[in-house]
Amino acid sequence: MAEAGIIDGKAVAARVREQLKGDVAQFVARTGVQPGLATVLVGGDPASEVYVASKRKSSVAAGMADLHQHLPEDATQQEVEGLLRELAASPAVSGILLQLPVPAHLDAASLIELIPFEKDVDGLTTMSVGLLAQGKKGLRPCTPSGVIELLDAYDVPIEGANVVVIGRSELVGRPVAQLLVNRNATVTIAHSRTKDLAGICRSADVIVAAVGVKGLVNADFVKPGAVVIDVGIHRGPDGLSGDVDFAAVSPVASLITPVPGGVGPMTIAMLLANTLRAAELQHTLTG
Numbered sequence: 001m002a003e004a005g006i007i008d009g010k011a012v013a014a015r016v017r018e019q020l021k022g023d024v025a026q027f028v029a030r031t032g033v034q035p036g037l038a039t040v041l042v043g044g045d046p047a048s049e050v051y052v053a054s055k056r057k058s059s060v061a062a063g064m065a066d067l068h069q070h071l072p073e074d075a076t077q078q079e080v081e082g083l084l085r086e087l088a089a090s091p092a093v094s095g096i097l098l099q100l101p102v103p104a105h106l107d108a109a110s111l112i113e114l115i116p117f118e119k120d121v122d123g124l125t126t127m128s129v130g131l132l133a134q135g136k137k138g139l140r141p142c143t144p145s146g147v148i149e150l151l152d153a154y155d156v157p158i159e160g161a162n163v164v165v166i167g168r169s170e171l172v173g174r175p176v177a178q179l180l181v182n183r184n185a186t187v188t189i190a191h192s193r194t195k196d197l198a199g200i201c202r203s204a205d206v207i208v209a210a211v212g213v214k215g216l217v218n219a220d221f222v223k224p225g226a227v228v229i230d231v232g233i234h235r236g237p238d239g240l241s242g243d244v245d246f247a248a249v250s251p252v253a254s255l256i257t258p259v260p261g262g263v264g265p266m267t268i269a270m271l272l273a274n275t276l277r278a279a280e281l282q283h284t285l286t287g
C-alpha cells in the first residue's frame with residue numbers, strides 16, 4: 001500500500017514565520033509600535049526554560065521586543081499577580097505568556113485570569129475561551145491554531161468534513177474542536193470514557209489525536225484516505241513520538257503529521273502570529 005503524504009510542519013512553520021517578519025515590519029512602519037512579548041517564567045523547570053528560551057529567540061527573530069520576566073521558584077502568589085498586573089498595564093507589552101506549569105504552591109488558574117484578553121497570546125483565559133466559543137474576534141490557543149494552519153496549508157477540506165478530535169483538554173482538544181466547528185466541520189469529541197473509540201474514529205475524514213497516550217491511534221482507527229494529525233509528544237529513549245502509531249497508520253492515511261516535525265513547530269509560529277494580532281488589537285482599542 002502507498003504511504004501517506006507527510007504534512008511538513010517545519011516547512012509550514014518556517015513560511016508562517018517568514019510572512020510574519022514582513023507583517024511585523026509593516027506594522028512597525030505603520031504604527032511606530034514594536035510588538036513585544038512578555039514571557040513569564042516562575043522557577044527553573046528545565047523543560048520550561050528550554051521552551052521559553054525558544055519563544056524568546058523566535059520573537060526576536062520576527063522583529064518583536066523580548067520582554068521576558070523571570071521570578072524565583074519561591075515567588076508568592078502576590079508577587080506573580082503583581083508582575084502580571086504591571087505587564088497588563090504596560091503599553092510596551094503586546095502579549096503576555098505565563099509559562100505553565102507554575103510551581104505547585106501557585107494558583108495557575110487565577111493567575112491566567114489576570115491577563116487581559118487582548119494580551120492573552122496563549123488564548124487560555126475565560127474571556128478568550130468565550131470569544132472562541134462565540135466565534136468572535138480574539139486570540140486563539142496556539143497549538144490548536146497550528147492544527148488548522150496545517151490543514152489549510154495542505155488544502156484539506158474542513159467545511160462539512162467529519163472530524164474526530166481525541167482529547168478534550170482546555171489546552172488542545174476543546175479549542176481545536178471549537179475552531180473546527182467554527183469552520184463548519186462536523187466534530188466529534190472523544191475522550192477516556194468514549195465507547196468504541198476505534199469505530200468512531202473510522203468514521204472520520206480527519207482525526208486529530210491529542211490524547212497523551214503514545215501510539216494509541218493505530219491502523220484500525222483510520223478510514224482509508226483519512227487525514228491524521230498527531231498532537232501528542234512523548235519523549236523516549238529513541239527520541240520523540242506521538243499519539244499515533246506512525247508506521248502502522250501511514251499506509252492507510254492520505255496525509256499524516258510526523259512527530260517530530262508536524263504540529264510541534266507550529267505552536268511557536270502561532271504564538272508569534274498571536275503576538276502580532278495582540279499588538280494590532282491593542283492599537284485598534286487604544287485608537
Ligand code: NAP
Nearest residue numbers: 143167168169172191192210211212231232233263264267
Ligand atoms: P491532557 O490534558 O492529558 O488531555 C488528554 C485528553 O485525552 C483528555 O481529554 C483525556 O480524556 C483523553 N484521553 C486520555 N486517554 C485516553 C484514551 N485512552 N482514550 C481516549 N481519550 C483519552 O493532554 P493535552 O494537554 O491535551 O495534551 C495531549 C497531548 O498533546 C500530549 O501528548 C501533549 O504532550 C501534547 N501536546 C503537544 C503540543 C504541541 O505543541 N505539539 C502542545 C500541547 C500538548 P478525559 O478528559 O476523559 O480524561
